[in-house]
Amino acid sequence: MARPLIFAANWKMHHAPVQAIAFVRRFLELDQPVEQRTLWFFPPALSLATMVDALHGRWDAQVGAQNVYWEPKGAFTGELSAPMVRDAGGAGALVGHSERRHIFGETDAATALKVQALLALELKPMLCVGEQLEEREAGRTEEVVSRQLSAVLSALTPEQGARLVIAYEPVWAIGTGRVAKPGDAAEVHGFIRELLRRADIAVRVPILYGGSVNVQNVAGLLAEPEIDGVLVGGASLDPDAWARICGIGA
Ligand code: PGA
Numbered sequence: 052m053a054r055p056l057i058f059a060a061n062w063k064m065h066h067a068p069v070q071a072i073a074f075v076r077r078f079l080e081l082d083q084p085v086e087q088r089t090l091w092f093f094p095p096a097l098s099l100a101t102m103v104d105a106l107h108g109r110w111d112a113q114v115g116a117q118n119v120y121w122e123p124k125g126a127f128t129g130e131l132s133a134p135m136v137r138d139a140g141g142a143g144a145l146v147g148h149s150e151r152r153h154i155f156g157e158t159d160a161a162t163a164l165k166v167q168a169l170l171a172l173e174l175k176p177m178l179c180v181g182e183q184l185e186e187r188e189a190g191r192t193e194e195v196v197s198r199q200l201s202a203v204l205s206a207l208t209p210e211q212g213a214r215l216v217i218a219y220e221p222v223w224a225i226g227t228g229r230v231a232k233p234g235d236a237a238e239v240h241g242f243i244r245e246l247l248r249r250a251d252i253a254v255r256v257p258i259l260y261g262g263s264v265n266v267q268n269v270a271g272l273l274a275e276p277e278i279d280g281v282l283v284g285g286a287s288l289d290p291d292a293w294a295r296i297c298g299i300g301a
Pocket of ligand 1: 061220224225226227228261262263264282283284285286
C-alpha cells in the first residue's frame with residue numbers, strides 16, 4: 052500500500068475568487084481522489100469560502116487559511132480568527148510561514164499562540180519552520196529549526212503536538228528556483244523527527260518539504276522516506292502543473 056502523502060498548495064497573494072473557481076474547474080478535470088493522498092489548498096482569505104464550495108465532494112481535499120490571529124474576535128483590523136476559518140468551512144491554517152516571519156515580523160511566541168488557537172478548535176496547524184541563507188552558511192540550521200519548533204512544542208502537550216503538520220521550508224529555497232537537494236532536506240527532516248521524539252510525540256507527524264518544488268523535482272524529494280509531502284507556492288498556481296505534481300502521489 053502506498054504511504055500517506057500530503058500535497059499542499061500555498062497560493063500566497065494570488066487567485067481571487069474568480070480565478071480560484073477557474074482553477075478548481077480545470078483541476079477537477081485532471082485529478083481524481085486517491086486513497087492515502089491528502090490535498091490541501093491555502094488560498095488568500097478572500098477565496099477561502101469559495102474554495103470550500105468549489106471543492107465540495109472532494110473528500111481528499113482540505114482548505115485552510117494562510118494565517119490566523121490568536122484572539123477569537125475583537126478590534127483587530129485586518130486580521131482573521133480561527134473560529135472564522137472554521138465557520139467558513141476551513142480545516143486548518145498555515146502558521147509561521149517565512150513570509151509572515153520575515154516580511155511581517157511574526158515571532159516564535161506568536162506562532163505558538165496561533166497554533167494553540169487552531170488546536171483549541173480542532174483545526175489543523177501546518178507549522179512552517181526553516182533557516183535563512185546566512186544561517187545555513189553559518190551552520191546554524193539545526194539551531195534555528197529547533198528554536199522555532201520548541202517555541203511551539205513547549206506550549207503543547209504531546210497529544211496536542213501529535214496533531215501538527217510541519218513544513219520544513221528553507222528560506223533560501225522559497226521562490227528562488229533553488230530547491231534543497233533531497234538528501235539535505237531529508238537530513239533536516241530527520242532532525243525534526245528526532246526533536247518530535249524528544250518531545251514525546253509518538254505518532255508520525257507528517258513533515259513536508261517546501262521551497263521551489265516543481266513538476267521536475269517533486270518525485271526526487273518524495274523518494275526520501277523522511278519527506279511526507281510537499282508545500283508548494285509558485286508551481287501550485289497553474290492547475291495543470293499542480294495536477295501533475297499531485298499525480299506523483301496517485
Ligand atoms: P515556492 O513557495 O514553492 O514558490 O518556493 C513555497 C512556499 O512559500 O510555501
